[in-house]
Amino acid sequence: MNLTLKVWRQETRDSKGRIEVFPAKDIPSEASFLEMLDIVNERIIAEGGAPIHFDHDCREGICGMCSLTINGIPHGPESATTACQLHMRHFRDGDTIWIEPFRARAFPVLRDLVVDRTAFDRIIEAGGFISVRTGAAPDANTTPVPKEEADRAFDSATCIGCGACVAACKNSSAMLFVSAKVSHLNNLPQGRPEKNRRALRMVQAMDEEGFGNCSNLYECEAVCPKSIPADNIARLNRDYALAAARNALT
């Protein structure tokens, strides 16, 4: 396949970025999107240029490191697919592909397509945990959890924290991420004692990190590589409202 890439290049966090055009010739259709970038980078290096920087790790769709916005859609056109699991057969020969970093003020660009997503780590530090030891594996069987609740918690727990939800949101809102993390723990008996505190603190951390406000467009769930539904956001809104009301009234 022969493609034209329009790639965001930015030398440092503070420098001004721009779109640069690269030809991507003779790309095998079975290559993944990141492998395609590897091929292009090998050629750039051979010509003495600086390769296109991008984040990646497992390349199996489970680590949440890849963070490309492809043709304006985080992780590209395939639903429930990370950029590393996106294959070039989904594009057509001769296509022009726009590749940009995940854009949000809270995710500053470090270089080219690499963004700093440590804001998510700080939100987790604010409440995305259970404070006390809940026991080893055998103890888990002594705590009955209804199937529906276990399913809901597990579905939320599949969030890999990639940040595509923020990148897709026109408000740079982190509500899908935060709601998935809150739902994961608030749905389980082990997480319930800290339910109110968790909702309040994680939302406060989210606001302080400079993420925006959800306006219910649901672009986040559409691009989420783990198909986390926006119902989580409704649940977080409810948990937060009840916790804030309780906090103010007691």
Added chain:
Amino acid sequence: MNALACMIGSFWDSSIGKKILVALTGIALLLFLSGHLAGNLLLFMGKDAINEYALWLHELAHGAAIWVARIGVLTALIVHVHLTIQLSIRNKAIRPNYSHPGTVQASRSSRMMIWSGLTILAFVLYHISHFTLRIGNDYNGGTYQTSLPGHEDKVLNVYQMMIDGFSHPANALFYIIAMTLLCSHLSHGFASVFQTLGLRSAKNGALIKQIGRAYALLIWIGFLSIPGAILFFGYGRP
């Protein structure tokens, strides 16, 4: 009282809290719209029906009820508009634009909420100056006083105000544009209320969306029937 103020204060300062206040004031405005529409449709019951209704509104609880309602709706409107403008400005400031933007499933209505909202706001200001404050017209004059069966004094001829008001094509056009954008605003806003208040789930999500759209469509048809009947079918015109 202190606890309530404390709660509103904590909501006012947080992202989700602000959205909850927008949703609650949105509910107040949704309820107002249905009431306002029901009242307006009395136009089709004839001159005396709507004039009687207008008089009743103004005299309810010795004239206190209308002021309580006005202050309530105005407060809801101010909070709703203030917070949504504040949120929109902040959201825009923290989101750098893509060189090649893309959208997957967000509806057009949902993406233009602030613009439909601001147009509706402009319309509301005009509408209040037109029919409530009656600026730039002679609705306060003697020609708009009429008799009503069962009442000795002359009453305001709201019926004639509506007929004359919508006989102006420019008036009717602005009204039609505003009501169309209101329909768009409601089709996203109605369902959004449920999401923001945490009442939407996987089970009821689709139903809430459909009810929201149906409500928006009903409001649109209902309000448009008035200028439509007057301007295009000559209802009430000599």
